[in-house]
Amino acid sequence: xxxxxxxxxxxxxxxxxxxxxxxxxxxxxxxxxxxxxxxxxxxxxxxxxxxxxxxxxxxxxxxxxxxxxxxxxxxxxxxxxxxxxxxxxxxxxxxxxxxxxxxxxxxxxxxxxxxxxxxxxxxxxxxxxxxxxxxxxxxxxxxxxxxxxxxxxxxxxxxxxxxxxxxxxxxxxxxxxxxxxxxxxxxxxxxxxxxxxxxxxxxxxxxxxxxxxxxxxxxxxxxxxxxxxxxxxxxxxxxxxxxxxxxxxxxxxxxxxxxxxxxxxxxxxxxxxxxxxxxxxxxxxxxxxxxxxxxxxxxxxxxxxxxxxxxxxxxxxxxxxxxxxxxxxxxxxxxxxxxxxxxxxxxxxxxxxxxxxxxxxxxxxxxxxxxxxxxxxxxxxxxxxxxxxxxxxxxxxxxxxxxxxxxxxxxxxxxxxxxxxxxxxxxxxxxxxxxxxxxxxxxxxxxxxxxxxxxxxxxxxxxxxxxxxxxxxxxxxxxxxxxxxxxxxxxxxxxxxxxxxxxxxxxxxxxxxxxxx
Amino acid sequence: xxxxxxxxxxxxxxxxxxxxxxxxxxxxxxxxxxxxxxxxxxxxxxxxxxxxxxxxxxxxxxxxxxxxxxxxxxxxxxxxxxxxxxxxxxxxxxxxxxxxxxxxxxxxxxxxxxxxxxxxxxxxxxxxxxxxxxxxxxxxxxxxxxxxxxxxxxxxxxxxxxxxxxxxxxxxxxxxxxxxxxxxxxxxxxxxxxxxxxxxxxxxxxxxxxxxxxxxxxxxxxxx
Numbered sequence: 001x002x003x004x005x006x007x008x009x010x011x012x013x014x015x016x017x018x019x020x021x022x023x024x025x026x027x028x029x030x031x032x033x034x035x036x037x038x039x040x041x042x043x044x045x046x047x048x049x050x051x052x053x054x055x056x057x058x059x060x061x062x063x064x065x066x067x068x069x070x071x072x073x074x075x076x077x078x079x080x081x082x083x084x085x086x087x088x089x090x091x092x093x094x095x096x097x098x099x100x101x102x103x104x105x106x107x108x109x110x111x112x113x114x115x116x117x118x119x120x121x122x123x124x125x126x127x128x129x130x131x132x133x134x135x136x137x138x139x140x141x142x143x144x145x146x147x148x149x150x151x152x153x154x155x156x157x158x159x160x161x162x163x164x165x166x167x168x169x170x171x172x173x174x175x176x177x178x179x180x181x182x183x184x185x186x187x188x189x190x191x192x193x194x195x196x197x198x199x200x201x202x203x204x205x206x207x208x209x210x211x212x213x214x215x216x217x218x219x220x221x222x223x224x225x226x227x228x229x230x231x232x233x234x235x236x237x238x239x240x241x242x243x244x245x246x247x248x249x250x251x252x253x254x255x256x257x258x259x260x261x262x263x264x265x266x267x268x269x270x271x272x273x274x275x276x277x278x279x280x281x282x283x284x285x286x287x288x289x290x291x292x293x294x295x296x297x298x299x300x301x302x303x304x305x306x307x308x309x310x311x312x313x314x315x316x317x318x319x320x321x322x323x324x325x326x327x328x329x330x331x332x333x334x335x336x337x338x339x340x341x342x343x344x345x346x347x348x349x350x351x352x353x354x355x356x357x358x359x360x361x362x363x364x365x366x367x368x369x370x371x372x373x374x375x376x377x378x379x380x381x382x383x384x385x386x387x388x389x390x391x392x393x394x395x396x397x398x399x400x401x402x403x404x405x406x407x408x409x410x411x412x413x414x415x416x417x418x419x420x421x422x423x424x425x426x427x428x429x430x431x432x433x434x435x436x437x438x439x440x441x442x443x444x445x446x447x448x449x450x451x452x453x454x455x456x457x458x459x460x461x462x463x464x465x466x467x468x469x470x471x472x473x474x475x476x477x478x479x480x481x482x483x484x485x486x487x488x489x490x491x492x493x494x495x496x497x498x499x500x501x502x503x504x505x506x507x508x509x510x511x512x513x514x515x516x517x
Numbered sequence: 518x519x520x521x522x523x524x525x526x527x528x529x530x531x532x533x534x535x536x537x538x539x540x541x542x543x544x545x546x547x548x549x550x551x552x553x554x555x556x557x558x559x560x561x562x563x564x565x566x567x568x569x570x571x572x573x574x575x576x577x578x579x580x581x582x583x584x585x586x587x588x589x590x591x592x593x594x595x596x597x598x599x600x601x602x603x604x605x606x607x608x609x610x611x612x613x614x615x616x617x618x619x620x621x622x623x624x625x626x627x628x629x630x631x632x633x634x635x636x637x638x639x640x641x642x643x644x645x646x647x648x649x650x651x652x653x654x655x656x657x658x659x660x661x662x663x664x665x666x667x668x669x670x671x672x673x674x675x676x677x678x679x680x681x682x683x684x685x686x687x688x689x690x691x692x693x694x695x696x697x698x699x700x701x702x703x704x705x706x707x708x709x710x711x712x713x714x715x716x717x718x719x720x721x722x723x724x725x726x727x728x729x730x731x732x733x734x735x736x737x738x739x740x741x
Contacts, residue, residue: 023605024564024565025565027561028563030605031561031563031571031574318570318572321570386556387556390554390555390556390671391537391538391673391689394688397686400684508683511683511688512681512688
């Protein structure tokens with residue numbers, strides 16, 4: 001199917017080539033090249049880091065290196081197409097829905113619609129299926145997949161509903177997040193350490209590449225319609241709230257079902273064989289999975305359009321095309337990540353641990369720094385930040401803060417894997433507490449951006465690559481357990497941006513105080 | 518050519534997103550003072566992109582009031598740096614300005630230039646650019662002096678005195694741009710009221726400029 005599409009595009013292209021001015025072609029190339037350039041700058045750093053490591057510390061098999069390079073190309077192309085699609089399809093859908101929901105002008109309708117949207121887009125998320133499988137294995141089969149899916153989706157739905165009501169009601173985000181994390185803390189006291197890690201990881205699983213831009217846009221849509229003085233800060237925070245949903249859900253479930261110990265073993269690691277065959281194997285699988293990611297959004301759009309939007313045909317076609325691009329882009333991206341990046345992460349973690357464990361935090365730091373740049377939703381978030389603030393908070397500044405945050409997260413995770421006495425909560429508790437305190441001292445818009453970044457950073461790229469890296473390292477260190485130490489890495493990645501972005505906000509505050517007025 | 522504009526023009530430049538700060542830097546290097554950037558979207562003319570559904574891209578719109586003496590040199594610099602003379606690299610244009618609060622240090626009154634009877638319709642456009650959060654003050658002051666309302670845009674920018682960087686990246690504070698259409702005889706009063714309320718003479722407080730309007734529709738006059 002994909003081949004016929006690209007053939008068609010090629011055909012159309014040659015047709016146009018024959019009867020258009022060279023000027024138009026240049027416009028076309030200009031835009032495509034610009035996108036390619038931007039995306040390459042995001043993906044090439046991690047690619048080069050791996051290649052440098054290959055030539056210095058951890059030589060990997062030639063076949064694997066070739067697979068990795070093919071993966072990197074797919075990730076670049078996929079990300080580029082995905083971002084075009086997000087701008088044309090997912091973001092406008094979110095904006096329209098946000099506006100429509102806010103227009104109902106009734107708190108309960110906002111809450112109910114928010115719940116339905118949050119529930120439906122989460123339950124189909126492929127990452128969540130994997131999580132459900134993991135949790136079921138970890139619990140020794142006490143809870144079924146379906147139960148986990150429903151419980152987590154209900155969690156997200158409730159939080160999306162609450163988040164939208166918050167925008168309309170105007171509750172300050174810092175109070176909101178303090179309350180949310182205080183409840184999580186109290187639940188955490190009753191939860192075993194293993195399930196603590198799983199539940200915080202679950203938040204990473206639900207904020208997928210498709211759902212994050214959608215939820216971001218949804219909040220933006222509502223705040224755009226509401227307008228007013230707090231418009232800027234109201235545009236953020238939805239992803240942060242939504243990703244707290246799964247934490248609640250899994251914690252409550254583990255308490256109710258009295259789940260304590262993780263049972264079972266991590267699946268054995270089998271490296272891929274061949275250069276092209278892993279891609280041929282992954283492609284149909286992911287192409288199918290991505291349909292499930294896309295389907296709820298497509299159906300919701302068609303229903304909302306029929307009932308409320310009533311967009312004209314051109315507009316509607318553009319959104320549908322956008323959804324098609326997100327589908328193609330996401331599929332290519334995930335195929336590249338799963339077939340090319342994941343095993344390299346694993347082998348790198350293992351190789352560095354064997355070479356010299358001391359290098360783990362250092363290289364982990366570098367990896368965290370570059371890997372987050374290739375995260376699809378990071379592009380969507382930074383673009384929204386620029387749009388909302390008219391370019392006052394620049395994308396680059398956010399990226400620098402985010403990179404340093406993730407770098408620290410991975411480095412600290414490595415320390416935890418190396419030193420058995422260092423526990424996950426030694427980082428998480430002070431981290432979340434610091435984030436809560438900071439939220440009272442930084443400009444409100446940074447609170448929203450920070451908590452959103454936490455959800456955004458733990459997307460498909462970071463989750464896959466960093467998790468694989470941690471598992472590889474844990475496998476090579478005798479005191480570590482692959483299954484238990486693997487969990488919790490995503491939690492770290494979700495926590496550090498809260499602190500990093502808010503510190504950035506603090507610097508902004510100090511800097512702007514110096515100005516007159 | 519026109520003695521009325523006293524050598525002031527409003528310079529506009531529309532370019533692809535991401536160029537705004539570079540242009541701003543160039544402008545400051547050329548000796549310019551403050552400027553403002555707003556975000557927008559612009560069309561792209563390409564059949565293939567249209568088929569793909571891509572019909573517009575993000576743009577940045579830079580505008581500032583400059584002296585005509587500086588204008589020529591600045592245009593040259595902009596053309597050299599951004600190749601505006603080639604297609605699809607952006608556009609720049611200028612409009613005559615009647616009065617500007619920061620450059621007209623002589624505090625000549627607006628009405629003196631207007632008195633020559635060029636403005637047949639009798640309407641003028643007042644642009645007020647202030648720090649974020651000050652729009653309410655501007656609108657209140659304007660209303661107290663007889664304005665019937667205004668429109669607020671959101672942008673970023675900075676004056677000559679403001680220069681902050683973070684990781685070597687310029688920070689341009691957020692601004693609010695208030696556009697008020699007023700009857701020519703009320704312009705002076707409105708400008709004065711805003712000036713007084715916001716202490717606009719103070720550096721970094723904001724800028725006001727006035728332009729002629731050649732036609733309006735939809736404005737109503739309050740019956741007294």
